[in-house]
Amino acid sequence: MFRPTIRERRARTPALQRATAAAAALCLCVACGFEPGPAPLEFSLSGATQSALEDAPAVRDQIARELTTLFGTPSQPAYAPHPAWDAAGVDLNQPDASAGAPYPGLAAAAETYRRECLHCHGVEGGGDGPSAFGLTPAPRDVRLGIFKYTALKDQSRPRRADILHTLEQGIAGTSMPNFQRLAPAVRESLADYVRYLAIRGEVESALVLTWREEEELSPEAVGEALTFVWSRWAKAPSKLVVYEGEVPAASKERIARGDALFHDPLKGNCASCHGTSGAGDGPAAWKIGVDGQREPAYSDAWGRPIRPRDLREGLFHGGSRPIDIYRRIYAGIPGGPMPALGETMKDGEPLLSSEEMWCLVHYVRSLSLREGP
Amino acid sequence: MRTLIALLFGALIAAVLWSFVVAPGRGWWMPASVSTYGGDIDKLFNTITVVLAVAFVGTIGGLAWLVWRGTRTTTVRALHTHGNARLEGAWTFVTGGLLLTLALMQLSVWRAIQAERGSGGKPLVRVLAAQFDWRFRYPGVDGMFDTADDFETPYRLVVPVDERVVIELRSRDVIHGFFVPALRLKQDVLPGSALTAWFEAHTPGEYDLICTQLCGSGHYRMAGKVQVVSRADFDAWNERMQREWRTNGQERP
Ligand SMILES: [Cu+2]
Numbered sequence: 001m002f003r004p005t006i007r008e009r010r011a012r013t014p015a016l017q018r019a020t021a022a023a024a025a026l027c028l029c030v031a032c033g034f035e036p037g038p039a040p041l042e043f044s045l046s047g048a049t050q051s052a053l054e055d056a057p058a059v060r061d062q063i064a065r066e067l068t069t070l071f072g073t074p075s076q077p078a079y080a081p082h083p084a085w086d087a088a089g090v091d092l093n094q095p096d097a098s099a100g101a102p103y104p105g106l107a108a109a110a111e112t113y114r115r116e117c118l119h120c121h122g123v124e125g126g127g128d129g130p131s132a133f134g135l136t137p138a139p140r141d142v143r144l145g146i147f148k149y150t151a152l153k154d155q156s157r158p159r160r161a162d163i164l165h166t167l168e169q170g171i172a173g174t175s176m177p178n179f180q181r182l183a184p185a186v187r188e189s190l191a192d193y194v195r196y197l198a199i200r201g202e203v204e205s206a207l208v209l210t211w212r213e214e215e216e217l218s219p220e221a222v223g224e225a226l227t228f229v230w231s232r233w234a235k236a237p238s239k240l241v242v243y244e245g246e247v248p249a250a251s252k253e254r255i256a257r258g259d260a261l262f263h264d265p266l267k268g269n270c271a272s273c274h275g276t277s278g279a280g281d282g283p284a285a286w287k288i289g290v291d292g293q294r295e296p297a298y299s300d301a302w303g304r305p306i307r308p309r310d311l312r313e314g315l316f317h318g319g320s321r322p323i324d325i326y327r328r329i330y331a332g333i334p335g336g337p338m339p340a341l342g343e344t345m346k347d348g349e350p351l352l353s354s355e356e357m358w359c360l361v362h363y364v365r366s367l368s369l370r371e372g373p
Numbered sequence: 374m375r376t377l378i379a380l381l382f383g384a385l386i387a388a389v390l391w392s393f394v395v396a397p398g399r400g401w402w403m404p405a406s407v408s409t410y411g412g413d414i415d416k417l418f419n420t421i422t423v424v425l426a427v428a429f430v431g432t433i434g435g436l437a438w439l440v441w442r443g444t445r446t447t448t449v450r451a452l453h454t455h456g457n458a459r460l461e462g463a464w465t466f467v468t469g470g471l472l473l474t475l476a477l478m479q480l481s482v483w484r485a486i487q488a489e490r491g492s493g494g495k496p497l498v499r500v501l502a503a504q505f506d507w508r509f510r511y512p513g514v515d516g517m518f519d520t521a522d523d524f525e526t527p528y529r530l531v532v533p534v535d536e537r538v539v540i541e542l543r544s545r546d547v548i549h550g551f552f553v554p555a556l557r558l559k560q561d562v563l564p565g566s567a568l569t570a571w572f573e574a575h576t577p578g579e580y581d582l583i584c585t586q587l588c589g590s591g592h593y594r595m596a597g598k599v600q601v602v603s604r605a606d607f608d609a610w611n612e613r614m615q616r617e618w619r620t621n622g623q624e625r626p
Contacts, residue, residue, distance in 0.1 A: 131590060151622060170506055170527055177506050180528040181596060242622035250521035320525060323622045362521065370519035 041074035041114065041123050043067065046143055046201065049208050062217060063207050070226070071200045074114070074123060077106045077193070084226035088234065092199075095192065096160055102185060106196060109189035116179065117190070125197035127302075135175050138304075142194060143201020145232070146301055146335040149318035152239035153331040153342060157198075159236045163191035165319075173315030195233070202229040241327045241342065243354060250322075250362040258363025261356055268352065268360055273337070278311035278367045285337075301335035308338070314368025325361045374444050382437040389430055393422075404555045407576040407601065413482045414557040421475060428468075490569050496541040498530065502549035502562045505591030507582060513615055524618040530582065530599045532574065533607040539571045550585030553599050561586060574601040 045064055053060045072078045079085065079092045095103045104112070113121075120139050122128040127139035140146070146155070149171065150162035167187045170178030179187055206225035211217050248254065261268040263276065275281040285308045287297040296305035309317075318324050318333070329352075330342030344351040352360075396402060406415060443451065499510040499518055509530045513522030518541075532538045542551055544564040551570070552559040555578075560570040584595035602610065 168527075172503075172506075172508065172525075175504065175591070177591065177594070178527040181594075240622070245621065247619045247621050321618050321620065323620055327622070365521060368519075369521060369523075370517075 043071075043074060043124050043200075046124065046126060046141075046204060049204055052208050052212070056211075059211055059217070063204065063211070066207060066217065066222060067200065067204055070203065070222070071196070074110050075107070077110045077196060079196070082223065082226060084223040084230070088227060088230050090230065090234070092192075092196075095188070098160075098188075104186055104189045106189065106193060109186075109193035112182070112186060112190055113193050116182070120175070125194065125201060137174055139176070140302055140335070141201070142198045143204065144301060144335075145198045145202045145229075147198075148333050148335055150334075151241055151327055152236060153241050153340065154239055155332075155334040155340075156236050156239040157233040158195075159240075160188070160191050160195065162236075163194050164188060167191060169319060171317045172320070173313070173317055199229055199233065241330050243323065243326060247322050247326075248355065248358045248362075250365065254359045254362045255366045257356070258359035258361070258366075261352070261360055262363055267356070268341070270360070273308040274311055275308075278364070280308040280310040282308060298337040300337075306336045311364050311367045314365075320365070322358075322361050322365065325364055326357060329357050329360055329364075375441060378437060378440055378444070382434070385433055385437075386430075389426065393426060403557075404580070406555065406557055407574050407578065407580065408556040408558065409573040409575055410482070410486055411555075411557040413485070417479050417482060420478065424471060424475070486571075490539075490571050494537070494539055496539045496569060497532065498538075499541045499543060499567075500530070500551060500562070501525075501543055501545065502551070502584070502595075503545040504547065504589045505584070505595040507584075507595070507597040511611065511614070513618075522615065522618070524614050526614065528597050530597065531607060531610055532599065532601055533604045534574055534577050534601050536604070537571055537573045539569055542568045542570060547588050548586045549588050549595070551582070552585040553580055553582050555580035556599065559585060574599075577601045577603060 043064075045060060049063065050060065053063070070080050070082065072080070085091065093106065095105075117129075119129045119131040120127075120135070121142070122132070122139075125142035127141045129139070132139050140148075145157055147158040147162065149166060150156065150158045151165075152158065152162065164187055166176070167179045167182075167190060170176055179190070182190070203225050206229055207217060207222065210221045210225055214221060262270045262274075262278075265272065271282055272284040273280075273282040274285075285297055286294050289295040296307045298306050300306040309315075314320065316324060316328075318328055328338070330340065332338050332340030341352050342357065403415070403418075406412060408414075495516065496518075497511075499512075501508040501510060506527055507530070508525055508527045510518065510523055510525045512518045513520065513524055515522060530540075540551075542560060542562040543566075544562040546564060548564065549562040550559060551562050553572075556572045556574060558570060558572045560568060562568065578601055580599045580601070582597035582599050584592060586592075588595065
């Protein structure tokens with residue numbers, strides 16, 4: 001066996017010393033905070049836009065330019081002045097009156113978004129960040145403008161308060177965390193940034209649509225797209241679902257009545273999707289696929305298969321307060337098959353009275369509670 | 374080579390001084406304890422740390438000295454030995470005795486904190502850990518969990534001061550660690566079981582809660598707060614949360 005003598009070993013030390021010196025230099029770099037900064041972000045067109053305009057690269061470039069003019073870049077996000085905003089009487093660059101001081105502004109919000117949200121939600125809010133891979137449910141593309149968990153009816157665009165509520169509470173049962181560790185004013189600016197991304201995305205698809213119809217993009221058409229998109233956001237405050245009066249208590253009678261309504265095909269008909277036990281295995285929500293396997297019958301606005309919630313788990317994504325579930329029943333869940341029953345009429349009569357909806361609320365909640373049926 | 378050894382050992386001494394003298398002086402160790410049993414934990418912690426620090430510096434120092442001495446002789450071959458039973462026996466018994474002493478020393482503290490954790494009455498709150506959030510479920514007016522008046526709130530655990538608070542810990546997915554440094558309380562949260570732990574905070578304030586089990590990609594941000602308030606404030610808060618839970622949607626979204 002080869003055994004180096006001490007002399008031979010000493011001859012090798014320069015290599016060791018060089019390695020040590022290199023390691024020390026590396027430590028020094030790290031300690032002094034020298035690191036290459038992140039490259040500036042850029043907005044890209046959505047996959048839908050790119051495939052819609054596959055053979056019109058000039059239009060693609062034009063739309064990208066238009067969007068940059070109207071909305072800036074991730075490092076300088078701002079709504080550019082435009083007659084359409086003036087006509088609507090809004091200045092979205094000005095924070096809402098409710099904004100807590102000191103309000104960081106959209107550019108600072110973009111920086112926070114980059115740090116806290118981008119890895120799931122993606123640069124443009126497309127739900128395609130690197131950590132989104134493999135999440136169930138995955139973050140959604142906000143560029144469609146559809147938000148599921150709001151206090152509003154008619155599939156309305158959210159108010160700032162709705163997005164804030166999501167940031168404050170997180171979405172239980174999903175990987176969307178709460179952000180109470182950020183200051184309230186920072187959360188408000190983030191809500192505004194989410195709205196900014198959504199409006200930007202909606203304008204993008206409106207421009208594609210306009211070009212498809214008119215084969216050109218005139219300045220007027222751009223203004224119309226802005227006006228149209230904003231008109232849906234402007235309506236939000238009038239869409240709030242509240243209940244006049246005290247929330248009825250969860251009595252045994254109400255739960256029993258809710259049970260009946262839940263299973264009654266002519267009333268709630270909830271069991272058709274959610275199943276008799278609330279497990280989400282109702283016949284209407286499932287089909288047999290080509291491969292003979294059971295698969296969800298519905299898909300959502302994002303083109304993904306969607307399954308009814310298992311109500312026995314008590315993990316309500318939109319919140320588990322009675323009013324939250326009341327709102328889900330009243331207004332449905334936008335983007336999916338869950339119906340809005342609050343204002344549904346049948347033979348000139350409301351399908352469900354509000355008392356009946358409260359019975360459903362208490363029944364649904366009881367499925368995950370101890371006094372459940 | 375000898376300079377290198379001197380340098381490395383010098384760096385070690387500096388690191389030891391830094392972490393045991395400078396860092397605690399700057400408040401980079403544990404925050405001040407606000408828990409009734411925090412003092413006992415600290416005493417144990419400090420004793421064990423000192424014992425380990427002495428053993429560590431002694432061992433590494435001995436090693437460095439041997440290498441130092443060995444590199445001075447350039448012509449003599451190293452001694453080849455098959456061991457020394459007496460020496461090995463000695464260090465086995467000395468370390469064994471040391472560990473046994475430590476084990477006996479911590480028995481009473483262990484008893485008070487761990488063995489009695491179930492005997493403190495009903496849990497005040499249920500801690501629900503999930504990737505990567507802490508949520509807290511309070512039993513509402515009737516004091517019973519899993520009833521219609523329970524309410525849930527993320528991030529902030531609110532508890533009364535100067536009272537023995539029992540908590541119940543549950544996980545929805547993987548193992549998490551419930552650690553409140555200021556309370557000197559650290560308890561793993563296991564999926565599938567409801568463990569209890571207790572503490573009594575003697576100073577109102579807001580303290581950090583962190584997860585100490587590497588539970589997934591978002592582990593680094595699985596943080597929360599423990600807020601210790603007076604009994605009156607706690608009751609008022611509890612009352613307000615219950616009212617808010619039954620809101621008809623008019624005051625808040
Ligand atoms: Cu964790």
